Amino acid sequence: MIRITVILLFLSSFNLFSQTSFNSESFQVKLADIETNTFEKDSTANAIVIYEYGNSYVDKNEYDLRTEEKHKIKILNKEGFNNATVAIYLYKSKSYSEKVEDIKGTTYNKIDGTVVKTPLNKKDIFKENYNENFDIVKFTLPNVKEGSVITYSYKTISKYMFKYHGWEFQGKIPKLYSEYNASIPGNWLYHIKLVGGKKLAINESKLEKQCLKMSNGASADCGKSKYAMKDIPAFIEEDYMTSEDNYLARIEYELETFKGMDGTIKHYTKTWETVDKEFRTDKEIGKQLKKKIDIEELLSPDIINEKENLKRAKAIYQFVQENYTWNEEFRIFKDVSVKDLIKNKSGNVSSINILLHNLLRESNIDVKPVLLSTRRNGFPTKIFPVLSDFNYLIVQVTVNGETFLLDATDKYLSFGEVPFRCLNQTGRLLDFNTSSEWIDIIPNNSNVFYNAEISIDENENISGTIQSRRTGYHAYDHRKFYFKNKSNYLDRLENNSVDLVVSDFKTSNSTSTSSTFEEQYNIEYTAEETGENIYVNPFFVKFFKENPFKLQERTYPIDFGYKDSYNYTLKLNLGDFYEVVEKPKPVIGSLPNKAGRLFFSSTIMGNQLSLTFRIEFKEAIYAPEYYPYLKKFMNKIVNIQNNSLVLLKKK
Template sequence: MNKFLLPLLLLILSSSIFAQEKDESFNQQNFNVSNTRVTKDELYANTYLPDTTANAFYIYESGFSEIEDGREYHLFTNYEAKIKILNKEGYNEANITIPLYKGSNGTERIHDLKATTYYLEGSTIRYKTLSESKIFKEEDEKYDYIKFTFPDLQPGAVLVYSYRLETPYLFNFHTWWFQEDIPKVYSRYETEIPANYEYNIVKMGELELDQNDADIKKNCFYGGQSQNAGDCITTVYAMKQVPAFIEEDYLTSKYNYISRITYELKQITMLNGTVRKYTKEWKDVDREFRTDKGIGRQLKKDRLVKELLPAEIAGKDNNLEKAKDIYNFVRDHYKWNGEYGIFDKMNLKDLLKDHTGNVSSVNVLLHNFYINEGYQVFPIISATRNRGFPKKIVPVLSDFNYLFVLLEVDGKEYMLDATDEFVEFGQLPFRALNQYGRKLDFDNESSWIDIIPDGLSKITYRDSLIVHEDGTSTLKSQQIFGGYHASNARRKIEKSSEDEAILQALNNIRDSYELIHLDYQNEKNMDKELLVNYEIKNISQKINDRIYLNPFTFLFWKENPFKLEERKYPIDFGYKDVYSANILVKTPDNYEIVEIPEQQIIGLPNASGKIQFIAQQADDHHLYIRLHVIFSEAMYASGYYPYLKEFIDQLVKIQKQSVIVLKEKKDTLAEN
């Protein structure tokens, strides 16, 4: 076997990507999934059976990529697609935008763009071809955008378009997106890669390939330096019945999970045997960081912070108390300007002068204060949640846009970020909870660390509810916020100027109410839990001689955020949390308690979550209600989705449908 073929072939054959047959429902609507020829069955179709909510869907999509022979060795990709429009809500799929990157090595180009709308006139197939004058180009600094809209659009139409994309940029080859925001009946991607081009090839997302074939094509590529042709690896990847990727709450970035094939050029072996490497190893990156004028040199500028620390802090022993003082000093005196990035716009001199800088500048300054005081501290490079996970296999520095520090003090490690005034010491901002980061250790070797918050974030309600004879009730409630819930609440209080706005911002309120009083404590003290106190009057709930009372004024969830039939990506809350409501209900003396809610205990698989609901009558006129909800994991695999969906459904029902029934005593009625 050609020595160039083995690494790539092993990569493909050893991956965990295996074809799986879809169920018998595949293509039961007789769609043509072999090419872009449009059939009457496709034009008559008025729904897509695997997803009856779809407004449009791909019937067929195909791509083929190859590197041309010759001097330039550009990458060419032939693309074609056939899209069914079911109704007017699907018209947006007729607006096509093709981005063309332009960089220092040239601009991507598009050739042979064709687009046609097919529709029925009676029982006759008609078509309208896109005029070249209706193709437009917009541009910005990095991209040209080719845009057009299909002509003669109408419900039931089938849209067909194709083009040939040329690019001089081979590093990422061509990413193939199996999943988009509408479903696909069939999507297929073929490649022909010269054997001396070695790529790291990765399938992203949880969907399995239905076809994953690799073969060797002899004498397919002439390098121009020899009359002997080189071999190629040919691959075919295909998926059928691909569901739409629909973004739902508790998702980091869709780019972590949307199903696709990605490429990164590792190296090219020239025909003379020399190897040109394109992908670095982490040890190479570590070496560059030591001398880099951005991170490397800035991390060594601890001399800039000498004598900046107040004497009352600098004079303390190097313990946890002093570490907190340093952290608070930096956070209070140097502000984040809202910008990210770790390789540019980082300048400590500017930060010290202006007292504002990007996220990395502020945290590098924090790092240097600790270094100057003799603490053990390391910079951590990472990415924000909405950016996606950095790749672990190979260092792709553009994946990173965030930097914080890891402090070791008194035998414990603390992850610190001084850019958020609402987080406590040892707590990262929510935006930074992106699973893992890279610890830079210039004396030894960098390594990956997990970014998992310690402990549970909490919301606790301590309610005292007094029911009056007219059915109204007065509530005194103390709400306790800890961890990330406290950070969120403090931020909302800061933005709200009136009591009513604070009440609305912090709570889901079940019914109409009248706010009588509100106050809060520890809103600026991050070391303590946030306390918010309310007094509220609820509306009348009396019908004839009975009072119907729901004891829950405040709801943990007003509705279930999980609405999909199926979710093929994890549920990422970011942190573990617990919710508690402890309610003491006092009823009127002339009423008896005739009905209380039933006790419920509901659990998630593997003890990963639990709801405990208890309603107990303490005496003739006092009830005790307790609702305790715990999520023991910060992230749940997609297999948990149906259980979590039902779990929160039950929680919403408990809070919305729990009823206490009070009945006026007979002797009282007789007196009346």
């Protein structure tokens, strides 16, 4: 009666790093666990899980869900001490709260050749209110030192069978062995998801007859499963990733159907067809999306009477952007009110974008709402509706056969852009006349162009003009910073180089919502002189100051969010005063499958040195297999910018 859906978010190979000195086969602490104080395969580890065990089942007498857990951890150094503090989250509602029982813990140390055990004292176990949905029970293992082994165990009790206990095989520190057992009565039907792409070392299932018996004589069989992983690397966060929940190796349960002993059947997991019907009558989103708006009360006659659909859509979008402020709340299924937004001029994501939706609809623009999950919120489940996966709402507009995604919460977005937080691959397009469907969220390429025209005079003073043009998200970042605080923007521009003096800054054809950002400014720079020679770094602007990729191995995708390119050209006028002794060597590089490339070259014509530098990332998302190549690729980029010196001497 158990359905298993395996979700492989990525496939990657791992170096096995089992450490035979540790006893990873049981909860029992052996002398080798205490005496072994190194972990050769991950020298950065501050602690490791030697062994952990979980077992979830339905109690035969109380019919509640019980989960027993056991953990054995080696503390390698002081930075690993935080692993001795344990927090147990207990779900609660107005009528019932989960419980935890039988908390036990021990710290093992070897002192003067003797193993010393220090047990956890009950008075050091604390319970606190975390929020409206959870309480936390906390404790810290005592007498923890470098080299300690800690063990702890406990049992949680829950009546919430719809929240069957999941299991995280992967965490912030490496694990040698992690095992989870689950016993599920046949009248409870769950979708089971294996997330993270790491293979199970053990995956066993069997049927246990009449595992539960009721007082009326009814009984149920149970599906018993055993899952285990070995040699699990630590999950370490790095730049260019979405939520870690997308990649952590774990098992999750989503209740689909309950079949009562009396023959009743209740479906918990719905179909999209059912959800679409419910949205039509939903008191929050559904009702608000159908709400009539008197456009003559809000929009100016110029907007209403604009005959060209695209211009009218852009004007309505700009009106909502400029007149309503986002209160920084994401709520999409709660406290949604167009009426309150119009009154208070401030509201949450749904309220603002539903007002935009309704104004566009009343103006005869083809518009539909789109539900999505932000990058930090994780990927939404696709195989069946899980509405709690969604935390954001935008709109899709179709004008003259062209489709645009819009979000009016940000006053610096241009028409057709959504915030970077929304670039999470897909969204669910709602259509109350037909049915909903998944759509891809694919932004346009973002580009950076720099052109520097520089001269050096007889006194070794370097000066000139730099022009730049940005599109897409590169333009958004700069125009938002500039138009919010022009003074700070100029300070940052000048502080990017301690030797650079910036003057006569100006922008052209740029507004707070224009699709491009263009700027021009003059610079003055003093070259580095060594004896008779002068060294000049030709990169007065740098795209990457350091390599963001530092991990030895990365087991999850590199998600930039969008495709982009960087372009830098320089013309260095030497006049009649200097000649080039040595110019930078050319570099050509690429990523596998032509997924990216870089090009760097320089030429000398007469008294002028010309330089060209181009970088292209042709994918928004790269699989983990690309990581070592991207790391080398970025090293080349940083090295070119930092070490490409031009050697000059006077004639």
